[in-house]
Amino acid sequence: MELLLEVFLFSIPLIILSWALPKRFVLLSQIIITGAFILYKSPISFLILTFISFGNFYLLHKSNLKNSIKIGISLVVLILLIASAKLLFSIHDHWIIPLGMSYYIFRNIHYTIEYYKGKILNESILFYLAYNFFLPVLIIGPINRYHEFVKDWQRRRFNSEYFSAGLQRILYGVSKVMIVGNYLLTAKGAVFISDIDDSHAWLKAYLETIESVLNAYFQFAGYSDIAIGISLFLGYRIMDNFNYPFLASNMQEFWSKYHMSLSAFCRDYIYTPIASFYRKPLLGIIATMIIIGLWHEISFSFLIWGALQAIGIILSSFFKASSDSFIRKNLGRIFVLNYFSLSSVVIHYDELAQALHVYKVLFFLN
Amino acid sequence: MYRFLIAHFPNRIANIIIALWYLFLLILNLYSSISVEPQGAFRYVGW
Known part of the structure; x- marks a missing residue:
C-alpha cells in the first residue's frame, strides 16, 4: 500500500503539469516525474530502464547495422536482462526484481518486434522515452502498446x-x-x-x-x-487487464480474460509465430503458457504451473461446448475456478514438497 | 452500472443512487484501511 500511496503522490504533479503546461513540454514533464519516482524507489531499475531506452533507440534508429542484426542484438539483450533478473530472484533469497522490470522489458520487446515489422514510423526519442517512463503502468502494467500510446497522445484533449x-x-x-x-x-x-x-x-x-x-x-x-x-x-486510454475472468466457461476463454495485456503479448509474439511456422497450434499453446509461467518467476514450480495452464487450454478445446446452455456454462465456470485454483497451488508455496502435501490432502491421498 | 441506472430510473434518482454507492465504497475503504494491516507486495505480481 505504501508503494501505491507514493504512486498517487507522484501522480498529482504529473496530472497537474500534463494539463497546465504547453503541449510541447508535457511529455518531458511526464518523463522527468516518472524518472524521479523510479530513481527514488529503485535506482537500479532507473539505471536499467535508462540504459534500455537510450540503447534500444540508438540501436534501432541510429546505428548503421543490418536490420536483422539490430533486432537480434536488441532481443537477446532484453531477454538476457529479464532472464538473469528472474534467475537471480529464484536463486538468491535477498535479490528482488528491479521495480517494474518484468513490464518494461516486455514493452521494449514489443517495440523492437513492431520496429522489425516496419510498424514503428515515428522515430521520436521523446515518444519512446515517454512510453517507457509512463508512471501509471510502470510498476504493475498493463503492458500497453506503443501505437496506442502515440495515438492517444495525438488525440489527447481535455475531456x-x-x-x-x-x-x-x-x-x-x-x-x-x-x-x-x-x-x-x-x-x-x-x-x-x-x-x-x-x-x-x-x-x-x-x-x-x-x-x-x-x-x-x-x-x-x-x-x-x-x-x-x-x-x-x-488523457490516455490504457488497455484493460482483466475482463471478469472467473466468469469464463473454459480455460481458453479464461486466458483471454485474465492478465489480458500479457496474454495478448504472448499470443502475438509467441503463439502466432510458433503455431503458423510449425503449423502446430498445440506446440504454440504449450510454449506460450510455459513462457507466461516463467515470466512470473524462473523456477520449476512456475514451469509446472505454465504446463498445467496449457493442459487446461488444450482440454478445453477438446470439450468445447456445442451448446451454450445455462447449466453447461455455469458448470464450466465452476471448473475454471477450481482448475485454476488447484493448478496454482504449485506456485503458492516456496517448497514444492509443501505444494505436494496440499495436493495429497486435496485429492484424499494422505 | 450508471448506464443501467439511467436506463431504468429518472436521472435525479440515478444520480443519487450512484452518489450513495460511491460514498458507501469510500466509507468501506476507509474502514478497511484503518482496520487491516497493509499487505506488502506479493511475489505473484513480479515486483
Missing part, C-alpha cells in the same frame, strides 16, 4: 468524461485491493479458514486454495484499475 471515468476506475481499484483483497479475503477470510478445525483438513486446504487465488486476482485487478484510472486522468 471531463475521462476524469469521471478515471475517478470511478480508481475507486473500484482501491476497493478491490482494500475491501475485497485486504479486508474480506485476507483479514476475515484467511482468519476464518485458519480457525477451521484440523479434522476438516480437506475443507481447510480447499478454501485456502480458493482464497489465495481470489486474493491474488483482486489485488492485481485492483492495481491494474488504479493504473488505468490514473492514465485516464492524463
